Amino acid sequence: xxxxxxxxxxxxxxxxxxxxxxxxxxxxxxxxxxxxxxxxxxxxxxxxxxxxxxxxxxxxxxxxxxxxxxxxxxxxxxxxxxxxxxxxxxxxxxxxxxxxxxxxxxxxxxxxxxxxxxxxxxxxxxxxxxxxxxxxxxxxxxxxx
Numbered sequence: 001x002x003x004x005x006x007x008x009x010x011x012x013x014x015x016x017x018x019x020x021x022x023x024x025x026x027x028x029x030x031x032x033x034x035x036x037x038x039x040x041x042x043x044x045x046x047x048x049x050x051x052x053x054x055x056x057x058x059x060x061x062x063x064x065x066x067x068x069x070x071x072x073x074x075x076x077x078x079x080x081x082x083x084x085x086x087x088x089x090x091x092x093x094x095x096x097x098x099x100x101x102x103x104x105x106x107x108x109x110x111x112x113x114x115x116x117x118x119x120x121x122x123x124x125x126x127x128x129x130x131x132x133x134x135x136x137x138x139x140x141x142x143x144x145x
Contacts, residue, residue, distance in 0.1 A: 076096070
């Protein structure tokens with residue numbers, strides 16, 4: 001039998017640091033898109049930290065999918081849900097922090113990869129990799145980042 005989930009009351013800064021740390025640790029795993037980590041997002045926000053109920057998570061997921069924009073939009077909504085008990089302004093701050101935490105590391109990694117890729121334009125490793133790529137992907141890689 002499952003035990004009832006009760007959210008830990010950590011205070012404003014403790015909750016914010018928990019949100020940032022959680023999404024920073026998942027950032028580099030989300031390179032395939034925000035939905036690649038949907039099960040982990042559910043586990044963290046519903047089962048582990050009890051930020052949301054299963055119904056609230058489903059509602060936020062539906063909202064994130066219905067709204068135009070990136071699939072990582074759910075992260076901001078989860079960050080908002082994590083801090084909602086602290087008040088709406090703190091929830092907005094937490095939402096922005098969660099989005100930055102999940103987007104910034106992977107974005108910086110891709111920028112560094114692009115800069116390195118362009119610097120290695122004459123490398124035999126790059127040429128071998130490009131030859132191994134198929135069809136339209138090869139053209140994207142050749143055009144540079």
